[in-house]
Amino acid sequence: MMRSLFSAISGLRAHQTWMDVIGNNIANVNTTGFKEGRVRFTDVLYQLIHGAGAPGNNLGGINPEQIGLGASIAAIDTIQTQGALQMTGKPTDLAIQGDGFFIVQDASGNKFYTRDGAFGTDANGDLVNPATGMHVLDASGNTINIPNTIVSFTIDQQGNIVGVDANGNQQQIAQIGLATFANPAGLSKVGQNLFAETPNSGTANAGAPGTNGRGLIASGYLEMSNVDLAQEFTNMILAQRGFQANARTITTSDEMLQELVNLRR
Template sequence: MLTSLFTGISGLNANGLALSVIGDNIANANTVGFKASRANFGDILSQTLGGASAMQVGRGTMIIDIQKMFTQGTLETTSNPLDLAIEGDGFFVVRQLNGPTYYTRAGQFRLDKEGYVVDPNGYRLQAYQMDATGSVTGEIGDVYLAGLMSDPSATNKISMQMNLDSRDDIPSAPWTPPSGTNLPASNTYNFSTAITIYDSQGNPHLVYTYFRKIAQNTWEAHVVYNDSATGTNYVEVDFDSSTTGVQPITLSFNTDGALSDVYVTTPHVPPNPNFTPTASLNFSSWGVTSPQNVNLSFSNSTQYGSPNAVVFQTQNGYSSGNLIAVTVDQDGVVSGVFTNGQVKKVAQVVLAKFVAAHNLTKVGNNLYLESYGSGGPTYGAPGTVGVGKVYANSLESSNVDLAEEFIRMIAAQRAYQANVRVITTTDNMLNELMNIIR
């Protein structure tokens, strides 16, 4: 009879521990990336009675396992671009400086004072490093964003799509090339446009193009720029240095207004409207030692009976730029957005996957450590090797189901009360036994 007391006590202990697990789940209902746990019960068998058939008497219950439930939590949208959430399997990898490597589902990342991407504990997010071309190197390290700059790129192509007014007359004054501080006289051309280009150091330069009608359906394009960093010295670009004088670009149009040929000095046979003359610009006074060759494209330009206009023009150079924003795509690629409009890939977030993730060791602060039971991690980029994708401006909420936890709490409470009844009933029976001698 005394054994029933110990059976009841085992029930009290087990259900009390189960209630602690439930309480921990409920307490963390709003913890980002938290994974609920479940107390698994097992019976205790300590006595076998002999006889024709074996009779076994249980001696109560015990908690045989507290299982972590790695089901997906709901993704919540945030305003922080470094808030990351995983949809699917996997863990973010964070490293303590001069310490161990941890794993977490909580993606509340931010920049520290040194420019590293860290979690709330100050541990650095790990990612595949990228080279200058934006290709993954395979090396895993910290994500460092401080001091990032976008290098300048020299312009080597200018594209212009113009409409030149077919109704214009040929200017009465001859073409007057620029001289020193003087640009061409306005009565020597029909229309002009300007575009900013960049040298190899990122210095901006205005380049002017003057269009002059020289015959029916034929125009000249004269390109002018300033080759002095200390003052103004306008010069015209010579597109054929092998001939006498400065040679401009010639544009010929068909009778229907379509561009038929672009050439320097002599027309093409057959006509080539997609020819791109090369301008050699000298920016040595800016400290740029090599001449800068720039191709000019006039493709799709027209000569219609409508006002002179720039339909479209662009160039492919840009100045240096400072970091103004950070983005992360679903593949975990961290990119910097710069003031010069460029986007540069910096790193790719790495995710870790475990065969037995439920055996990871919880160390608090939403962190896990690898254990013998979990096995070693398999690293991969988001969307590969069975790991999920990463979403920026998002956080994974706790996967605690409060309704389910309340039901378990009621069940644990009732089981606890029932085990108390076992103990009190056994106590009453022992009292009756003691009263036999009276």
């Protein structure tokens, strides 16, 4: 009975973690470029009561007798599926159709990766993420600057930024870079819609959009969250019922222990 108590406690903890992940997914249902999390459970150590026995003379084999000791979290995966595109009409709002991440750089030179393409230009004409101030990098790893002589510009599917000056002359300004990873699910979420490289994600393979498996750029669009609310609410019900069932196991085990204590009366 004591084993059942501790097994149920492990189940409570696992289902509470699942609910935490579900809550975060639902909270970010309208977060640009957000990628949902998924929880996977695993069973834990088994106590061996009786070992297996091989068949012998006039006697069949014996299966092992084991008692499980609960559940735990096997992994919390990041699901890197494509989110729906939402039209904004703003030229510096960019979405990726396919694989890849925009590359941004902070003031210390640290690089991060994001699917959130809500970009803009600052007072210096640099292409930045206005929420963080991080610079957007081009295909060569350099910051992107729109000269003040440019009166308008467009961004095509290959990420080419073509500007038009006051005389109507066109000029190639830069090409937005994208990075792909051998294992994008191995990236670490660091907040502000940013991912960081980890040993299990592999190193960033940066280059031009539309090359070597990288996606294309859609100007005037943003990628929405890939959270499926119907699935999340279904998972919420499952998590709640799993939590209730484990709580009921604790209650029942307590009642059995109480009966044992009452035997002395």
